[in-house]
Structure formats: structure tokens, C-alpha cells
Amino acid sequence: MVPISYYLVLAAILFxxxxxxxxxxxxxxxxxxxxxxxxxxxxxxxxxFAHEWHQVSGQIFVFFVMVVAAAEAAVGLAIIIAVFRARSTLNVDQIDLMKL
Amino acid sequence: MHLALFFIFGALCVAGALNLLLQRHPINSALSLIVVMSSLAVLYLLLGAEFLAAAQVIVYSGAIMVLFTFVIMLLNAGKEERTHGSKMAYVAGFPGAAILLGLLTFIFVSRRGSFGQARLGEYVVTTADLSRVLFKDLLLPFEVTSVLILIAILGAVALARKEH
Structure with missing residues (x-):
């Protein structure tokens, strides 16, 4: 038996x-x-929270977050490859063309 | 039993996340992120999310992290160097994250009376339950995500392609 608040605190630590x-x-x-x-x-x-209130919708949310994260990872890594081709660096301090 | 499993895998999660923060080489960060995601799958299983635990292992620690390690090796990323900007981040980053953690922990601990207890096997969402909701009530959003994935694949190919 684990209090739900333990899970929430663990998630807060990770975040x-x-x-x-x-x-x-x-x-x-x-x-x-x-x-x-x-x-x-x-x-x-x-x-x-889905476990706390016995609702499936919380898990549906996680499913959609996973789908969007997969799409985001594919596009983001493609952008990183394009940035590396253009500037040949991975350091965020040197990729500051849009900075005011 | 439940408490012991929670503490073992919760500690693994936090240790992996701290290792991600402290390692200088991106490949070490990526490997510790795989540890975090796999232990989170066990925690999902403890909370009765069968399908999502499997999806976490397959999608996150499988597909997404393979993509990450592949890109790290493709770009031959080395150790990150310390620059002037990162000192500013140290001054603002650690206190800001500590304040956020303190605030969230304070809220969750002070409100712990209104949260219940998680018992092992008390509430299990099977794949059948999940798919019943997904394919009946949420069929349109589910189909829209397939379009999203398709656009993401096309975008990734278009961005990463060599221009002639």
C-alpha cells in the first residue's frame, strides 16, 4: 500500500x-x-491520478502524450541534424542567431 | 511488497535522472534516460496501467531512445564544454528548480489527506478497457494522431535530407 502522494512527489522530483x-x-x-x-x-x-479516481481517461491522456512525444522526437532530432549541418556545432550558446 | 518495489524503482528513477544531469557526455545521459524510462514502466505497472507499461518500454525506451543514441552517434557528439552562458544557467537553474520542487512537494504533502492509497491490483486497466474507450468514444482523435505521425515522418525526412 503506497499513498498516491508518494507517486506525485516522485513525479515532482523528476520534473x-x-x-x-x-x-x-x-x-x-x-x-x-x-x-x-x-x-x-x-x-x-x-x-x-487515473489510479486515484479510477478513471481510464487519465491513461488515454498518457497514450496521446506518448504519440505526440514520438512525433516530436522525430521532428526535433531532424532539426538537430539540420542545425548541425548548417553550423557544425551542438552547443546551444553558439546557436543564437535569433537572439536579440 | 508494493512499498519496497516503489522505493527501489523510484530510487532508480531519481538516480538515473540525476545521472542525466551530471554526465558531461550525451551518450551517458541517453543511457541513464533509458534507466529512468524502464523504471517508470515498472511504476506504471504498479499503478495498474498494463498497456502503458508495455508501450513505455516499446515506444520510449525502445524507439525514441534508439533514435536519440543513433543521432548522438551520427553527429559524433563529444563532451560538452563549459561556456560563459552556462554559468548564468547555474545561477538561475538550480535555485529555480529547487523552488519548483519545494512548492510542488509542499502542495502534495500538505494535501496528502485528500489523496487515497494505491493498492496492488486494486484497479487494473486492461488493454481491452483502454481500447474500448479509444475506439468508441475517441475514434476521431485517434485517427487524427495517425495523420500527425504521418506529417511528422514527412517533416523529419524533409528536414534531415541532404540538399542538392
Whole structure:
């Protein structure tokens, strides 16, 4: 028997680590991986609440998040390859053409 | 039993996530993210999400992470170097994430009376239950996602293609 709040706190820890990694990492692929970590933390919250209220819809949400994450990963990695071809670097500090 | 499994795989999740944060080489980060996703699949199973646990292993730690490691090896990504901008991120990143964690934990712990307990096998969503909702009530959104995936494949091919 585990309280649902334990699962929610675990998801909060994972999400915060994802936020910290997103801000601190300098490699564009590592930044992208921390976004996936945050998506996974939110998925855990959805499933915990689905268990709490005995609703299937929480799990349906997770299913759609997974589908969108798969599409996002494919397009994002293609953009990373295109950026690497154009600038031959993966450091986010050197990819700042749109910065004011 | 449930508590022990939760703590073992929860600790694995947090350790993998911290390793992702601390490793300098992207391939080490990718491998620790696979550990996080696989342990999350076990936690999904503990919460009675059978289909999603299988989908987590197949889609996330299978397909998506293979894509990531493939791109890391294709681009021959090396260790990330420290630059001036990353010092700003250290100053803003760690306190910001700590404040977020503190706030979320405070809310969840102070409201723990209104949340119930998760018992093993008390509420299990089988694949049949999930697909009944997905193919009856949510048939149109499900079909739209297939169009989304198709567009994503075309976009990925168009972006990653070499221009002549």
C-alpha cells in the first residue's frame, strides 16, 4: 500500500530535475532529452491520478502524450541534424542567431 | 511488497535522472534516460496501467531512445564544454528548480489527506478497457494522431535530407 502522494512527489522530483537539466545542459541533444524527462514525469502524474479516481481517461491522456512525444522526437532530432549541418556545432550558446 | 518495489524503482528513477544531469557526455545521459524510462514502466505497472507499461518500454525506451543514441552517434557528439552562458544557467537553474520542487512537494504533502492509497491490483486497466474507450468514444482523435505521425515522418525526412 503506497499513498498516491508518494507517486506525485516522485513525479515532482523528476520534473524538477528535468527543468534543472534543461537550463544547465549546453548540448542541444541533452537539452532535448531533458524535455523527454519532463514529459515522462507528467505521464507518471496522469497515471497516478487515473489510479486515484479510477478513471481510464487519465491513461488515454498518457497514450496521446506518448504519440505526440514520438512525433516530436522525430521532428526535433531532424532539426538537430539540420542545425548541425548548417553550423557544425551542438552547443546551444553558439546557436543564437535569433537572439536579440 | 508494493512499498519496497516503489522505493527501489523510484530510487532508480531519481538516480538515473540525476545521472542525466551530471554526465558531461550525451551518450551517458541517453543511457541513464533509458534507466529512468524502464523504471517508470515498472511504476506504471504498479499503478495498474498494463498497456502503458508495455508501450513505455516499446515506444520510449525502445524507439525514441534508439533514435536519440543513433543521432548522438551520427553527429559524433563529444563532451560538452563549459561556456560563459552556462554559468548564468547555474545561477538561475538550480535555485529555480529547487523552488519548483519545494512548492510542488509542499502542495502534495500538505494535501496528502485528500489523496487515497494505491493498492496492488486494486484497479487494473486492461488493454481491452483502454481500447474500448479509444475506439468508441475517441475514434476521431485517434485517427487524427495517425495523420500527425504521418506529417511528422514527412517533416523529419524533409528536414534531415541532404540538399542538392
Amino acid at each position: 524538477s530535475i528535468g527543468v534543472a537539466a534543461f537550463l544547465i545542459k549546453r548540448n542541444i541533444i541533452a537539452v532535448f532529452m531533458s524535455i523527454e524527462l519532463m514529459l515522462n514525469a507528467v505521464n507518471l502524474t496522469f497515471i497516478a
